[in-house]
Amino acid sequence: MTQPHLLSLGIKRKKIYRLLFLVIPAILGFLITLTLIHFLLFNEDKKNLNSDLDKMGLESRILNSEIMSALSSAKSDNSPLCSQENLNKMRRALWRDKYIKDIAHIKKNQIICSASWGTLKNPISLQKESKIFSKNFKHWKNTPDPITKNTIINMLSIGHTLILIKKDLFNKYYYKLNKNNNVAFELKTFNYIFRHYGNISPETLIKAKTGTTLTSMTKKSCANKDQCIIIKNNKMGLLGTSDSNLLIAIIVSTISGLTLSYILFLSSTRHRSQLQHLKRAINNGDIYLEYQPKLCLVTHEITGVEALARWHDKTFGRVSPDVFIDLAEKHDLMEKLSHLVVHRAFQDMSPIMKKYPDISLSINLSMKDISQGQILCFINKQAELYHIAHDRVIFEVTERTNDGVDLIEKSVAEFTKAGYKISLDDFGTGYANLSWLSKIRPNEIKVDKIFTQSIGTESINQNMLNAIFFMLQKLDVTVVFEGIETQEQLTYLTSLSTDAMGQGWLFAHPMTTDKLENYLEIHHPNFLT
Numbered sequence: 001m002t003q004p005h006l007l008s009l010g011i012k013r014k015k016i017y018r019l020l021f022l023v024i025p026a027i028l029g030f031l032i033t034l035t036l037i038h039f040l041l042f043n044e045d046k047k048n049l050n051s052d053l054d055k056m057g058l059e060s061r062i063l064n065s066e067i068m069s070a071l072s073s074a075k076s077d078n079s080p081l082c083s084q085e086n087l088n089k090m091r092r093a094l095w096r097d098k099y100i101k102d103i104a105h106i107k108k109n110q111i112i113c114s115a116s117w118g119t120l121k122n123p124i125s126l127q128k129e130s131k132i133f134s135k136n137f138k139h140w141k142n143t144p145d146p147i148t149k150n151t152i153i154n155m156l157s158i159g160h161t162l163i164l165i166k167k168d169l170f171n172k173y174y175y176k177l178n179k180n181n182n183v184a185f186e187l188k189t190f191n192y193i194f195r196h197y198g199n200i201s202p203e204t205l206i207k208a209k210t211g212t213t214l215t216s217m218t219k220k221s222c223a224n225k226d227q228c229i230i231i232k233n234n235k236m237g238l239l240g241t242s243d244s245n246l247l248i249a250i251i252v253s254t255i256s257g258l259t260l261s262y263i264l265f266l267s268s269t270r271h272r273s274q275l276q277h278l279k280r281a282i283n284n285g286d287i288y289l290e291y292q293p294k295l296c297l298v299t300h301e302i303t304g305v306e307a308l309a310r311w312h313d314k315t316f317g318r319v320s321p322d323v324f325i326d327l328a329e330k331h332d333l334m335e336k337l338s339h340l341v342v343h344r345a346f347q348d349m350s351p352i353m354k355k356y357p358d359i360s361l362s363i364n365l366s367m368k369d370i371s372q373g374q375i376l377c378f379i380n381k382q383a384e385l386y387h388i389a390h391d392r393v394i395f396e397v398t399e400r401t402n403d404g405v406d407l408i409e410k411s412v413a414e415f416t417k418a419g420y421k422i423s424l425d426d427f428g429t430g431y432a433n434l435s436w437l438s439k440i441r442p443n444e445i446k447v448d449k450i451f452t453q454s455i456g457t458e459s460i461n462q463n464m465l466n467a468i469f470f471m472l473q474k475l476d477v478t479v480v481f482e483g484i485e486t487q488e489q490l491t492y493l494t495s496l497s498t499d500a501m502g503q504g505w506l507f508a509h510p511m512t513t514d515k516l517e518n519y520l521e522i523h524h525p526n527f528l529t
């Protein structure tokens with residue numbers, strides 16, 4: 001007797017598995033969607049970063065050329081410093097400039113004239129510079145305009161020329177950049193960072209390696225060997241997105257995880273309920289049979305019929321035998337189903353076989369049915385009950401596994417000893433056909449329909465069909481070609497052999513017993529009255 005605590009342990013374990021079956025897909029769905037969203041946003045950030053880098057690179061080239069032209073305009077080869085001619089030349093250069101606010105001359109650290117203000121009556125002293133690159137090259141960072149005092153600017157002094165640069169250099173890009181972007185505009189020759197934006201220190205930034213990781217991207221663009229712009233976004237994708245976007249991403253991912261879990265739940269419920277319905281159908285005997293004639297390909301004489309199981313369910317509609325046989329095999333329902341099929345087939349076919357004494361009856365059995373042995377006893381009893389001669393029954397078996405070949409060999413031998421015939425079904429598609437062939441020694445071999453249907457095509461199966469036929473010819477077996485649908489296939493097969501058998505829609509679809517009786521009356525008139 002099962003211990004109660006073991007029973008409850010089993011139920012608990014089942015519940016846990018069911019819960020895991022719901023939770024794991026939900027988590028997976030959530031993570032997969034979140035990752036997808038991350039990479040979508042990541043891609044968007046990457047595009048923005050590349051475009052910002054291109055635009056800033058262009059602007060840095062403009063600034064560079066403006067500084068160069070300011071310097072050359074400030075040169076006073078032919079006229080003295082701050083002369084009218086010298087100032088006019090500087091004004092002409094300044095007029096075109098985008099980033100340069102003013103060009104001035106300095107003497108002993110004092111501004112003496114500028115393109116905007118002309119010669120100053122009182123020279124203006126310069127504040128302490130932020131960086132001295134050399135005696136002749138200095139930089140002031142974020143310093144008040146020394147002449148107007150009203151704005152913050154940057155300044156470069158090169159020799160006796162002072163260039164006043166608007167502070168909003170690249171501002172329109174900086175403003176657009178999100179808080180995770182870090183930018184450094186570096187003057188490499190002087191190892192100096194001209195402008196910097198972001199949380200990462202400029203020193204760290206210029207040392208950062210260019211490249212991409214799952215969450216960050218660093219890129220560098222150099223206008224010439226000297227001027228480089230480095231951009232680093234260290235919170236790409238979801239990591240750097242706004243709180244509201246993150247919330248939306250979490251909601252979408254949760255919905256997608258729950259949807260996946262729900263779909264799997266529904267399909268498993270459907271599977272379970274299909275199984276319940278099948279169990280009920282087998283118990284209530286709701287599985288019925290259709291019969292497909294088997295004929296001689298040359299004479300078209302009907303030599304037998306194959307019983308094929310059918311299930312029509314109120315909820316699931318017509319379920320293919322490939323599906324419900326598989327379900328029955330997986331859930332140990334095959335024995336009951338096969339009993340039902342044998343019983344139905346003998347019951348249906350008994351009067352017909354009496355009327356047509358040369359017609360055989362083929363029934364599909366799984367290898368498991370045959371190897372378990374008990375079914376033979378049942379079959380014998382049913383054959384006796386319905387007065388069916390054993391040698392008129394052919395059991396079709398398909399080899400789906402390679403297990404227990406020896407056991408099968410013994411079981412098949414018992415069937416043969418009892419007078420039944422054995423047919424090896426779906427030949428050419430399953431496992432180890434040749435080894436099975438030598439063990440089972442069937443009376444009949446059914447070549448799978450994929451070979452028949454390859455006739456007239458360029459496929460490898462067409463070549464295999466010839467090889468299979470050539471090999472089977474040497475054996476003392478009836479060869480049946482399945483799935484003949486066209487005249488072309490029939491012509492080809494009859495050219496291979498004059499005594500082969502066949503089945504297929506070209507002759508007849510599987511049909512109910514009523515239809516089979518009508519069919520036989522028309523196509524097989526030599527019956528006993």
Ligand SMILES: Nc1nc2c(ncn2[C@@H]2O[C@@H]3COP(=O)(O)O[C@H]4[C@@H](O)[C@H](n5cnc6c(=O)[nH]c(N)nc65)O[C@@H]4COP(=O)(O)O[C@H]3[C@H]2O)c(=O)[nH]1
Pocket residue numbers: 292307308309310320321322325341364365366396398425426449482483484485503504505506510
């Ligand atoms: N495309 C095409 N198909 C054709 C043609 N002529 C016949 N067929 C189909 O080919 C299959 C032949 O049966 P099978 O190879 O034994 O293959 C069977 C058999 O392996 C299994 N099966 C059916 N009934 C039973 C049963 O009672 N017991 C067992 N164990 N298996 C069964 O299910 C499989 C599928 O059965 P069905 O769907 O009825 O499909 C049947 C039949 O309807 C044709 O010209 N063209």
